[in-house]
Amino acid sequence: MYDIEHYVEAVSVEDAIEHLKADPDATVISGGTDVLVRLRSGKGVGGTLVSIHEIPELHGVDRLLNGTLVIGPATCFTDLAKDPLIRSCVPYLGEAVETVGGPQIRNMGTIGGNLCNGATSADSAAVMQTLNTRLVLQGPDGSREVPVTEFYLGPGKTVRKREEILTAILIEPQDYVGFTGCYIKYGKRRAMEIATLGCCVRVKLGAAPADEAAENGGGQETAAQDMQSGGNPESRVISDIRIGYGVAAPTPIRCYKTENLLRGRSAADPSVYELIGEHVLEEVQPRSSWRASKEFRLQLISELARRALREAMLSSLGNNLFA
């Protein structure tokens, strides 16, 4: 038996919000893989659970006409990872959530729960940071949108109010079109393991300045020219880069300064790997925990950034049609 007083199976988002508002001891439960484990350990006992488990409109992935991806927060990791839109538009997000726990946990745990739980170790966290994801929170007074980069306040703390429901996770086209990326989780075991560190690097490569005239010349020529030079790092520059971490600080973070430093550099320049490994260290605040010391985490922060950047570059350069 779970130590709760009351239980409500919400039939809609509005219904859930009403119950949350009416009962100050009420908590949202989605997949339950964090909430129920917490109850077992004796935390938050005696309250009410408001379940959003059976609300169909919170499940699934969709793409709006303008290209924005809309992820239902109650989508479980298994469904997210195999979703065709996720696989084609943001494959690294699918790969990241495939590292969560084991298959049964991925069948139960949800992407919204991963975000709202507020853990810096959440496996979707680093990727979400790099995607500038926008979170739609609906409460008694209506809806508001919060960028994921402003969502976290501290370990397990977010700006979400207790009576608010995360109703949609939005990824806009300018944040994914043309990017390749890679998420690397470091853990002591290959499964059933919380991340010791998680790192996501995503890049968008563009034409080098010499090729720019041709690129501005017109659509078709550009495509043809890209076909020829696309696989050649010499003719490519890092036109955009995003670096996100989990467990590198008390909350998930972005490394904006390092991103600015690398933007515009040649994809063929080997020093980008040294630069990323060195400069991210100035933007992180890892802690020692029983899983790993601060010193080991610092080493991981550099090394995983280098590796993830290399993987992201390879995915781009391997694809000649990429523009």
Added chain:
Amino acid sequence: MLQIINMYVNGRREELAVDIRESLLETLREKLNLTSVKKGCGVGECGACTVLVDGVAVDACLYLTMWADGKHILTTEGLKTPTGELNPIQQAFVDEAAVQCGFCTPGLIMTAVELMGKGRRYTREELRKEIAGHLCRCTGYENILNALEKVLGYPKEKEG
């Protein structure tokens, strides 16, 4: 607080008065005597309590019984054919000596049944990943993988 739910367990409709605080593990074991569903850790770490809900493997210890209302639950008890024969995956566990104390076995069998439902084949490496949510303290997993490979793996090329 008790509530009435209807669920289909191993093909049979069950109308039950359940406590809102119950996990599916407790309901199956204590109300329906389906003791193949084992309680190991109680927090999603070991997979001993794995059952299928509408064909999907979940840890019954982290699943509220209230969520099972209207759904189809399958446990190892439900695999028996009308004539009492074992399911192919159960037979493979016997043949490959994949069972020692047996505590992890029903859970692993249910994950295998979920995989069988997907109608595809798996490499040994893929099978390792698919059973990552189960702990076995006895076998060292090799015989379990042998059994799974027999039913879910690619046909072995005959040696010369």
